[in-house]
Amino acid sequence: MIVLGIETSCDETAAAVVVDGHRILSSVVSSQIAIHRPFGGVVPELASRNHIKSILPVYRQALEDACVSEDKVNALAVTQGPGLIGSLLVGFSFAKAIAMVRKIPWVGVSHLAGHLNSVFLESDPPTFPYIALLVSGGHTAIYLVTSHTESDTMGQTRDDAAGEAFDKVAKMLGLGYPGGGVIAALARQGDPGKIRFPRSYLDKTRFDFSFSGIKTAVNRYIQEHSQDLPNRIADIAAGFQDAVVDVLVYKVITAAVTTECKRIALVGGVAANERLRSAVTAEAEKRGLTVHIPALSLCGDNAAMIAAAGYHLLESGIRGDVTDDVYSRQFNRPLTNNA
Numbered sequence: 001m002i003v004l005g006i007e008t009s010c011d012e013t014a015a016a017v018v019v020d021g022h023r024i025l026s027s028v029v030s031s032q033i034a035i036h037r038p039f040g041g042v043v044p045e046l047a048s049r050n051h052i053k054s055i056l057p058v059y060r061q062a063l064e065d066a067c068v069s070e071d072k073v074n075a076l077a078v079t080q081g082p083g084l085i086g087s088l089l090v091g092f093s094f095a096k097a098i099a100m101v102r103k104i105p106w107v108g109v110s111h112l113a114g115h116l117n118s119v120f121l122e123s124d125p126p127t128f129p130y131i132a133l134l135v136s137g138g139h140t141a142i143y144l145v146t147s148h149t150e151s152d153t154m155g156q157t158r159d160d161a162a163g164e165a166f167d168k169v170a171k172m173l174g175l176g177y178p179g180g181g182v183i184a185a186l187a188r189q190g191d192p193g194k195i196r197f198p199r200s201y202l203d204k205t206r207f208d209f210s211f212s213g214i215k216t217a218v219n220r221y222i223q224e225h226s227q228d229l230p231n232r233i234a235d236i237a238a239g240f241q242d243a244v245v246d247v248l249v250y251k252v253i254t255a256a257v258t259t260e261c262k263r264i265a266l267v268g269g270v271a272a273n274e275r276l277r278s279a280v281t282a283e284a285e286k287r288g289l290t291v292h293i294p295a296l297s298l299c300g301d302n303a304a305m306i307a308a309a310g311y312h313l314l315e316s317g318i319r320g321d322v323t324d325d326v327y328s329r330q331f332n333r334p335l336t337n338n339a
Ligand code: KG4
Pocket: 010, 135, 136, 137, 138, 139, 162, 163, 164, 166, 167, 178, 179, 180, 181, 184, 268, 269, 270, 271, 272, 273, 274, 299, 300, 301
C-alpha cells in the first residue's frame, strides 16, 4: 500500500511517500527555522501562514521525488495532534480535501505515534514489545510499545520536555533557536566534569521526568558567573547536556530492566544527540539490550513516520471521518488512533 504522509504539527511542513509502512520513496521536510529564529522560538501564527504557503509545493515535491503519480497513492495519513492548532489545521484540512476529491481512504495520526513508528523505517526494526524513549521539543516520555498501534505510557515529563530544556538553556546562553544542536556542538569542546548540575530523578522506581530544576540551576550559574561566561560556556553546555542525558539513560534502562524488555528505541528530535545515543547504547550493551535509533533525518519531525504509523491504522481498518478535528494535547487519548 502506498501511503502519502503529511505533517504540519509545528514548524516543519513535511510530506512523504512510504510503501507498506516501512519503505521510504520520498521524504520532503521544509523547515521554517529561519523564519522563527529572530523571535527565539516558534511563533504560532507565522507557522500557520507558512504552512499555507508551503503545503502544496511540498506535497508535489514528495510525489515527484518518489516518481509516483497522484493516482497511484492508495491512502493519506496526516498528523491530527498534538501540536499547534493553526499549524495542524493546514495539513489536516489539506489531506482531507485531497482524499475526498480523489476518493481514497485517509487517517488522522498522533504525532507521538509517528515518532514511535520511525524505527520501522530502518532496515533492522525492533520486534514487539519494546521500550521507547521519546524525546523531542514538545514531549519526553517512556512507552512500553506492544504493537504498531498500541502502547502504554510508563512515565512522562511533569514540566519541560528535554528538547525544550536544551532550547531554553541555549537561549539563556545567547546561542539562538533551536538550541539542541548548538548546545551539543559546544559541549564537544567542554569538560562535562567541570560543572555538576543537579540530576532530577524524582522517584527512582518510576518513569516521570522533571527538567525545570536543571534549567534553574543553569540559570543561577550563568547569573553568578556572568563576568566570565565566554570562558565557561562550553563547560556549561557539557555539564548541562550530561545532567539531562544521565537522567534519560537511567530511566530508559530501568524501564527495560523492570519490564524485562530486551529492546529499546530512542526517538524524537533529541534522539539526534550524539552523547545520548552513545550513552544509551553503552549502558544497554552492558545489560544485553538492543538499541534502535533512527537516522538523524528521521529523529526530527518528518512525514515518513506519519505515513508509517498511518499505514498500520489503515491496515487495522481505521479511517478518518469528514467531521474529524485536530487536537492540541494528547491528554489520555490513545496514542495510536484518532478516537
Ligand atoms: O521531534 P522534534 O523535531 O520536534 C518536536 O516534536 O518537538 O524535536 C525538536 C527538538 C528541539 O527542542 C531541538 O532543540 C532538539 O529536538 N534537538 C536536539 C538535538 N537536535 C535537535 N537536542 C539535543 N541535541 C541535539 N543534537
